Amino acid sequence: MTAIIEINELRKSYKSSPALDGVTLRVERGEIFGIAGPNGAGKTTLVECVSGLRQADGGTLRVLGLDPRTDRRVLLQLIGAQLQEAALPDAIKVAEALRMYASFYDKPADWRAVMDEWGLADRKNVRFANLSGGWKQRLFIALALVGNPKLVMLDELTTGLDPAARRTTWGLIREMRERGVTVVLVTHFMDEAEALCDRLAVIDRGHVIAEGTPRALIDKAGSDSLENAYFTLTERTEAV
Numbered sequence: 001m002t003a004i005i006e007i008n009e010l011r012k013s014y015k016s017s018p019a020l021d022g023v024t025l026r027v028e029r030g031e032i033f034g035i036a037g038p039n040g041a042g043k044t045t046l047v048e049c050v051s052g053l054r055q056a057d058g059g060t061l062r063v064l065g066l067d068p069r070t071d072r073r074v075l076l077q078l079i080g081a082q083l084q085e086a087a088l089p090d091a092i093k094v095a096e097a098l099r100m101y102a103s104f105y106d107k108p109a110d111w112r113a114v115m116d117e118w119g120l121a122d123r124k125n126v127r128f129a130n131l132s133g134g135w136k137q138r139l140f141i142a143l144a145l146v147g148n149p150k151l152v153m154l155d156e157l158t159t160g161l162d163p164a165a166r167r168t169t170w171g172l173i174r175e176m177r178e179r180g181v182t183v184v185l186v187t188h189f190m191d192e193a194e195a196l197c198d199r200l201a202v203i204d205r206g207h208v209i210a211e212g213t214p215r216a217l218i219d220k221a222g223s224d225s226l227e228n229a230y231f232t233l234t235e236r237t238e239a240v
C-alpha cells in the first residue's frame with residue numbers, strides 16, 4: 001500500500017485551545033477515507049492543514065509525498081477540494097465556473113469533458129443560484145476534479161441534501177474512487193460512512209479515538225451499526 005497522506009502527531013491551536021492535539025493518520029492510495037466526529041472535534045482544521053490552507057503548529061505531515069508547509073503551491077495543484085460552505089457567485093453559470101476553476105491549474109482536465117462526464121452539459125448555462133442542492137453538489141464535485149487531482153477532500157458534501165440527492169452523490173463519490181482518485185470525506189452521517197468509506201477515523205477533541213474499517217469500528221464498540229458504534233466511541237449518547 002502507498003500512503004497518500006501521512007500525518008504524525010499533528011498539532012494546531014487557535015489562541016490557546018488545541019483544535020488538533022496530536023493526530024496520527026495514514027490514508028492509502030485509492031481509498032475513500034472518512035473523517036467523523038462531533039462538532040468542533042477538529043475535522044475541518046485537519047482537512048485545511050492537509051490541503052495547505054492552514055499551517056499546523058507541530059508534528060509532521062506528508063501529502064502526496066510533499067510537505068504542505070513548504071510545498072503549498074505545488075500541492076494546491078494536485079488536490080481537489082470542496083470545502084465546507086463552499087459558495088460561488090449566484091450569477092455564475094455552470095460552464096463559466098468550470099472554465100474559471102480550470103484556469104487555476106497548470107495542467108487541468110478538459111473542463112468541457114468534465115462537464116459532460118458529470119452530467120452537467122444540459123445545465124451549462126444555468127446560474128449557480130438556480131441549481132437545486134443536488135446539482136450544486138454535483139457542480140462542486142466537478143470543480144474539485146477539474147484540476148485532474150490525485151486526491152480530493154470533501155467536507156460535509158451531502159449536508160443539506162435530500163435523501164435521493166445524497167444517494168446520487170454517494171454514487172458520484174464511488175465513481176471518483178473508480179477513476180483512481182483518493183477521497184477524504186468529512187461526514188456527520190454514519191450511514192454514509194458505512195456505505196462509502198473503506199476506512200475512517202473518528203476524531204474527538206483533537207484526538208483520533210478510533211480508526212479502521214467500518215466493520216472494525218462496529219466490532220470494536222460491540223455494536224450492531226456504525227451509528228451506535230460512533231455513540232459508544234464518543235460517549236455522547238445523550239445526543240440520541
Ligand SMILES: Nc1ncnc2c1ncn2[C@@H]1O[C@H](COP(=O)(O)OP(=O)(O)OP(=O)(O)O)[C@@H](O)[C@H]1O
Nearest residue numbers: 014015018019037038039040041042043044045046
Ligand atoms: N479560525 C478559528 N479561530 C479560532 N478557533 C477556531 C477557528 N476555527 C476553528 N476553531 C475552533 O477549533 C476547534 C475545531 O474546529 P473545527 O472547525 O476544525 O471542527 P470540526 O470538527 O470541523 O467541527 P464541525 O463538525 O462543527 O464542522 C473548535 O473548537 C473551533 O471552535
